[in-house]
Amino acid sequence: MLYIISAMGIETQSIIKYLDLKKTKDRPFETYQNKEATLVISGVGIINAAGATSYLLKDTLKGLNHCDYAINLGICGSLNNKFNVGDLVLANKVVDYERKRKYYSDILVKHNLKEGSIQSINSLNVDYEFEEDLVDMEASAFFQIASKFLNVHQIYVLKIVSDKVSKNKPVERLTKNYIDELIQGKLEEIFTFTKSVGSLLKKFQPLVQQQDEEIIQKVSKSLKLTFSQINQLENAYAYFKSNKKVSPLFLKEYFNYIPKSKKERDAIFEKLKAELYK
Amino acid sequence: MKNSKQNYTNETFSHIYIEKDALNYSLTNEVISKLNKSKIIYIDNYNEIFSRKNQNPFLQKLSPSLILAVKKGDFIYKGSNLCHNFEQQDFYYTNFIVNCLYDCDYCYLKGMNFSSHILFFVNLSDYFNELRRLIVEKGKLYLSISYDSDILLFDGIYPFLKEWIKFAKENPLITIEIRTKTSNYKKFLNYSPIDNLIITWSISPQEVISKYEKNTPSLERRLIAISQLLKKGWKINLALDPILYIGENWSDKYKEFINSITENINIKEINAITLGVFRIPADYLKRFKKFFESSISFFPYQTINGVSTYPEELKNEMIKFVYSELKNIFDKTNIYIL
Numbered sequence: 001m002l003y004i005i006s007a008m009g010i011e012t013q014s015i016i017k018y019l020d021l022k023k024t025k026d027r028p029f030e031t032y033q034n035k036e037a038t039l040v041i042s043g044v045g046i047i048n049a050a051g052a053t054s055y056l057l058k059d060t061l062k063g064l065n066h067c068d069y070a071i072n073l074g075i076c077g078s079l080n081n082k083f084n085v086g087d088l089v090l091a092n093k094v095v096d097y098e099r100k101r102k103y104y105s106d107i108l109v110k111h112n113l114k115e116g117s118i119q120s121i122n123s124l125n126v127d128y129e130f131e132e133d134l135v136d137m138e139a140s141a142f143f144q145i146a147s148k149f150l151n152v153h154q155i156y157v158l159k160i161v162s163d164k165v166s167k168n169k170p171v172e173r174l175t176k177n178y179i180d181e182l183i184q185g186k187l188e189e190i191f192t193f194t195k196s197v198g199s200l201l202k203k204f205q206p207l208v209q210q211q212d213e214e215i216i217q218k219v220s221k222s223l224k225l226t227f228s229q230i231n232q233l234e235n236a237y238a239y240f241k242s243n244k245k246v247s248p249l250f251l252k253e254y255f256n257y258i259p260k261s262k263k264e265r266d267a268i269f270e271k272l273k274a275e276l277y278k
Numbered sequence: 279m280k281n282s283k284q285n286y287t288n289e290t291f292s293h294i295y296i297e298k299d300a301l302n303y304s305l306t307n308e309v310i311s312k313l314n315k316s317k318i319i320y321i322d323n324y325n326e327i328f329s330r331k332n333q334n335p336f337l338q339k340l341s342p343s344l345i346l347a348v349k350k351g352d353f354i355y356k357g358s359n360l361c362h363n364f365e366q367q368d369f370y371y372t373n374f375i376v377n378c379l380y381d382c383d384y385c386y387l388k389g390m391n392f393s394s395h396i397l398f399f400v401n402l403s404d405y406f407n408e409l410r411r412l413i414v415e416k417g418k419l420y421l422s423i424s425y426d427s428d429i430l431l432f433d434g435i436y437p438f439l440k441e442w443i444k445f446a447k448e449n450p451l452i453t454i455e456i457r458t459k460t461s462n463y464k465k466f467l468n469y470s471p472i473d474n475l476i477i478t479w480s481i482s483p484q485e486v487i488s489k490y491e492k493n494t495p496s497l498e499r500r501l502i503a504i505s506q507l508l509k510k511g512w513k514i515n516l517a518l519d520p521i522l523y524i525g526e527n528w529s530d531k532y533k534e535f536i537n538s539i540t541e542n543i544n545i546k547e548i549n550a551i552t553l554g555v556f557r558i559p560a561d562y563l564k565r566f567k568k569f570f571e572s573s574i575s576f577f578p579y580q581t582i583n584g585v586s587t588y589p590e591e592l593k594n595e596m597i598k599f600v601y602s603e604l605k606n607i608f609d610k611t612n613i614y615i616l
C-alpha cells in the first residue's frame with residue numbers, strides 16, 4: 001500500500017484524480033483511498049503532519065508491512081540556487097530545523113529524480129538560517145512519526161519547488177491554480193518513482209509470508225503444540241522454505257488431525273520436524 | 279537476481295554519506311574523486327545512518343551506500359575468544375572498514391550491525407599512532423586488520439594497503455594479518471613480501487561458495503591467487519572456517535575439497551591452517567532470522583554461553599574429520615582449532 005500525506009487540499013487535487021481515489025472520511029483528516037493507495041490531507045505545519053501521519057499509518061502495524069511505503073508530497077521553497085521553481089526533488093536528508101534532528105531515506109531504488117536536502121521549520125518567517133537546499137513545514141514531522149511504523153527505505157519526501165525564498169523578500173502568496181499546475185506537471189515522474197519503490201518492496205519480501213504464518217498457526221492449533229514447540233516449528237518451517245525454496249505444503253495434512261494424547265502429539269511433532277529438516 | 283537488481287536498485291555507492299569532520303582528510307577527497315558519479319550527503323555522525331534501528335540490512339545489500347567517517351575513541355580491540363589467537367598473547371584487531379560487498383550467508387557482520395552500508399574510517403594515521411603506543415607498551419603484537427570486512431575489495435578506492443605495508447615494515451614487532459576471499463592477488467605483486475604480514479585466505483568447498491558465499495571468487499580462483507603469492511614468497515595462512523554442515527554427505531565434500539587444495543597449491547609452503555565450525559553469538563543469530571533467508575539462519579543449533587553452534591556431537595565429528603584429513607598432509611603443530 002502506498003500512503004500519501006500532503007498538507008493542503010490543493011496539493012492533492014490532481015493526485016486524487018490521477019490515482020482515482022475515493023473519499024472515505026472527512027474527520028479527523030480528509031482521507032481518500034483505493035485498493036493500492038491511501039491519501040490524507042494533514043493541514044499545514046508540524047503538529048498537523050505528525051498527527052495525520054500517525055493516523056494514516058496506525059493500521060499498518062497490525063499486519064505484515066513490508067510492502068507498505070509512505071510519501072510526504074507537496075510544495076516547498078528553495079533556499080539556494082541548486083533547484084529552480086518547478087523542480088521535483090526527492091529529499092535525501094530531512095532536518096527538523098528547530099530540534100536539530102536529522103532523518104535520511106534509504107534510497108535503494110533506481111530513479112531519475114533530482115535529490116536534495118530539506119529543512120522543516122515551525123513558522124513562516126525568514127529568521128531562520130538557510131542550512132539546506134529546501135524548506136517546508138511538514139517533512140521532518142512526517143519522517144519522525146513514519147519512522148515509528150516503517151523502515152527508512154519505506155519513507156520518502158517528494159517536494160516540488162514552488163518559490164525561491166530569500167532573506168530580504170516577503171513570503172509570496174501562491175494561487176491555487178499555480179500550485180495545482182505545478183503538481184500536475186510532475187504526476188508522471190512522481191508515480192514512476194512510487195511504482196519502482198512498490199516493485200522493489202514486492203520483489204524482496206521476507207521468507208515467511210502471511211500464508212506461511214497461517215499454515216504454522218493452523219498446525220499448531222490442531223496439534224495443540226506447546227509454546228516452545230511452536231517456536232521450533234517456526235524455525236524448522238523457515239529452514240525448509242529457505243532450503244527448498246517452496247513452502248512445506250505437506251503440513252496441510254495436519255490441519256484437522258487431533259492427537260489422542262500428549263505422547264502422540266510429541267511423536268507427531270518430532271516426525272514432522274525431522275521431515276522439515278531433511 | 280541480477281536482472282531484478284538492474285531493474286530496481288541503485289548502483290553500489292550511488293550515495294556517499296560524509297561526516298563533516300571527515301572533509302578535513304585528504305583520503306576523503308581521494309575516495310570521492312574516484313566515485314564521482316555518487317550523490318553526496320553531509321552528516322554529523324556516521325551513526326545517524328549506520329546505527330538507525332529501522333533499516334533493512336537485507337535490502338541494503340542490494341544497493342549499499344558508502345559512509346565516510348572519522349573514528350573516535352578506541353582504535354584497537356582485544357581479540358575475541360571466538361577467533362584464533364595463534365597462541366599469541368597480545369592478539370588484537372582493528373577495523374577501519376566495516377561491512378563487505380561480498381555476501382556470505384554466515385557472516386557475523388549481518389548479525390552485529392544494524393546496516394549493510396559500507397563504512398570507511400578515513401583517519402588511518404590515528405590508528406597508526408595508537409598502534410605505535412601499544413607496541414611500546416606490549417612489546418610484540420599480533421593484529422588482524424580485516425575482521426569487519428574483506429578489506430582488499432576496497433583497495434582501489436581506499437588505498438590502505440601501501441600504508442599498512444609501510445607500517446609493518448617500519449614496525450617489525452607487529453605482525454599484521456589480512457583475511458580475505460579475494461582472487462585479486464596482483465596488488466601484492468607491487469610490494470616485496472615481508473615476514474610480519476600474513477595473508478589468510480578463507481577457503482571453502484565450491485558447493486559452499488556457490489550456495490553460501492555470494493559474490494565471492496570461486497575456490498579455483500582463490501587457489502590460483504594463493505599459489506601465485508606462495509611462489510613470490512608471501513606468508514600465507516589458510517582458514518577452513520567456518521566449516522559448514524552441508525547435508526549428510528558433508529564429509530565426502532570436505533574430503534574432495536582438501537584434495538583440491540593439495541592439487542592446486544604446495545600446501546607445505548603454507549604458514550598455518552585454522553579450523554572452526556560455524557559459530558555465532560545467539561543475539562546475532564536472532565537478527566539473521568529476522569532479515570536473512572538462508573538455511574544457515576534456521577539450522578537447529580545449540581546455544582551455550584550465548585554462542586550458537588552445531589550440537590556438540592556433530593561439531594566434534596566435523597572438526598575431527600577435517601583435522602585428521604589435514605594432518606596427513608600438513609604439519610599438525612601448525613593446525614589451529616577453535
Ligand code: SF4
Nearest residue numbers: 378380382385427428
Ligand atoms: S567475505 Fe567475510 S566479511 Fe565479507 S561477507 Fe563474507 S564473511 Fe563477511
